[in-house]
Each structure stands twice: as structure tokens, then as C-alpha cells.
Amino acid sequence: MAFRFVHTADIHLDSPLRSLSLRNPELAELIGDATRQALVRIVDLCLEERVDALIIAGDLYDGDQTSMKTARFLATQMQRLHEANINVFKIRGNHDALSRITQELVLPPSVKVFSGRAESVELNAGNHTVVIHGLSFAKPQAPESLLPKYKPAVSGAINIGIMHTSLAGAPGHDLYAPCSVGELHASGFHYWALGHIHQRTHHAGERTVIMPGMPQGRDINEAGEKSVTLVTVQDDGSLTIEERLTSIAQFSRIDVDVSGLTEWTDLAEHISSTLERERTRTLSSHLVA
Numbered sequence: 482m483a484f485r486f487v488h489t490a491d492i493h494l495d496s497p498l499r500s501l502s503l504r505n506p507e508l509a510e511l512i513g514d515a516t517r518q519a520l521v522r523i524v525d526l527c528l529e530e531r532v533d534a535l536i537i538a539g540d541l542y543d544g545d546q547t548s549m550k551t552a553r554f555l556a557t558q559m560q561r562l563h564e565a566n567i568n569v570f571k572i573r574g575n576h577d578a579l580s581r582i583t584q585e586l587v588l589p590p591s592v593k594v595f596s597g598r599a600e601s602v603e604l605n606a607g608n609h610t611v612v613i614h615g616l617s618f619a620k621p622q623a624p625e626s627l628l629p630k631y632k633p634a635v636s637g638a639i640n641i642g643i644m645h646t647s648l649a650g651a652p653g654h655d656l657y658a659p660c661s662v663g664e665l666h667a668s669g670f671h672y673w674a675l676g677h678i679h680q681r682t683h684h685a686g687e688r689t690v691i692m693p694g695m696p697q698g699r700d701i702n703e704a705g706e707k708s709v710t711l712v713t714v715q716d717d718g719s720l721t722i723e724e725r726l727t728s729i730a731q732f733s734r735i736d737v738d739v740s741g742l743t744e745w746t747d748l749a750e751h752i753s754s755t756l757e758r759e760r761t762r763t764l765s766s767h768l769v770a
């Protein structure tokens with residue numbers, strides 16, 4: 482029997498709205514609710530695909546402004562997974578480490594939140610033993626690599642590591658728990674479920690190392706479709722990786738070439754047909770252009 486899981490990170494629930502969306506109340510409402518709706522989609526996907534586990538690789542929350550309403554919303558979503566016998570494995574990222582309210586949140590027993598000391602959980606998955614390794618940010622900063630703190634890979638088992646890291650550094654992201662992709666490939670773990678960098682990257686190499694990116698963008702600088710990873714550990718131990726769309730609304734900067742146009746009506750027509758074309762290509766339910 483195959484072992485299947487969904488891997489996500491950087492949901493940033495309750496992220497404050499930035500300038501663009503505030504100018505239009507309808508847009509503010511759509512974007513303000515989109516990160517929550519993306520989490521609902523992720524839970525829906527877990528239920529539809531009857532996965533064994535959901536992995537959240539940090540920054541589920543955005544910071545210390547997390548409301549009680551969000552805490553309740555989250556508990557409801559986790560309960561849906563609990564009732565379907567789907568385990569949740571979660572680590573805290575740099576943003577979660579700021580959140581106070583959520584540290585007191587009571588979640589179903591099927592939700593495992595890894596502590597600031599490395600731990601591993603063994604699961605019996607038919608043909609295989611699957612070992613899930615995790616380590617949370619204890620503080621909002623982590624200037625050194627966390628990799629040496631993880632427990633060694635269990636031989637004969639499928640080892641999955643969950644880590645919040647900026648890797649060797651990415652534009653727009655401060656350095657957190659730095660480590661190289663090469664070190665992860667050489668660690669003996671079969672799959673690294675990463676989080677922190679908001680852009681999806683599948684780091685090719687000997688093992689499977691995936692930064693899924695955020696499941697829902699929050700402004701024009703987080704443009705494009707957003708997704709999660711659906712992983713199947715096959716009976717022969719090989720991994721099948723699928724990317725699944727989760728964004729409710731996607732942002733896009735659209736250039737309109739108006740050279741040669743001299744009439745206002747032509748201009749309006751041209752802009753509208755360009756937007757129309759872009760809309761047809763958009764896979765998310767909404768396009769914010």
C-alpha cells in the first residue's frame with residue numbers, strides 16, 4: 482500500500498493586506514480571505530486524495546497578530562483531517578515563532594507539532610516504515626544551519642525531513658537556518674519538505690528536495706499560480722511527485738503594447754482584449770491584474 486502525503490508551507494494566515502488591495506473593498510475582502518480559502522482547498526485535496534498525512538513546513542501563521550477567529554478556523558480544518566484519519570506534521574517557522582495565541586491553541590491529537598529539539602516519528606505504511614523528522618524554530622531567528630541537529634536517517638526506512646530554511650539565500654528573504662541543497666541531497670533522507678521561500682522550486686539531484694512556495698500569493702510581488710505538492714511513496718520505494726493548484730486568486734503584471742494606436746476606443750478595446758486573453762489563461766478562480 483502506497484504512502485501518500487501533501488506538502489505545503491508558508492500559508493501565512495492573517496497576513497496583513499498591503500496597499501494595492503486596500504484601495505478596493507471588494508478586492509480587500511477577496512484577498513483578505515484567500516489564504517484561509519487556500520488552506521480549505523489543501524484540506525479538501527487531502528480528503529479527496531485520501532492521503533495519509535499533511536506536512537506543513539513552517540509559517541502557517543504570519544506573526545503575532547493572529548486572531549482568536551483564525552485559531553478557531555484552524556482548529557476546524559484540523560478536525561476535518563482528524564476525522565478522516567489524516568495525520569498532520571507541522572514545524573514552526575520564523576513567523577510562527579512570533580505568534581503567541583497559537584502556542585496555546587488546542588489541536589486534535591493527530592496534529593504533531595515538532596518542538597525546538599529534533600524529533601522523529603515512525604509510521605507503519607504497508608510495505609515500508611516511514612520516518613518523519615522535524616525541528617521547529619524556537620525563536621524567530623536561526624543564524625546557523627539546523628541540519629546537524631536532525632536525527633540520522635533510519636536505515637531501511639523511507640526518511641522524510643521537514644525543514645524551514647532560506648537554503649543558501651534567496652532574493653527578498655533574510656538568511657534563516659542556512660544550508661545547501663547539496664547537503665540535503667547527501668543527508669540520506671528520501672524527501673526534504675522545505676518551507677520559507679515563497680517561490681516554488683524542485684531542487685533536482687540524488688534525492689527529492691522541494692520548496693513548494695506559498696499556496697496563495699498576497700500581493701503583486703507574489704505573482705502567478707500557487708500550489709502544493711502531492712507525494713506518493715510507491716511500493717518499490719520510489720517517489721511520484723505531483724503539483725496541485727491551490728491559489729484562489731493569482732496576481733499578474735500585464736504589459737499592453739499600445740504603440741500605433743491613436744484612438745481612445747481602439748485603446749480601450751485593446752486593453753480589454755489583452756485582459757480577456759490573460760483571464761482565459763488563468764487557472765486560479767480570480768485574476769488580479
Ligand SMILES: [Mn+2]
Nearest residue numbers: 540574575677
Ligand atoms: Mn519563513
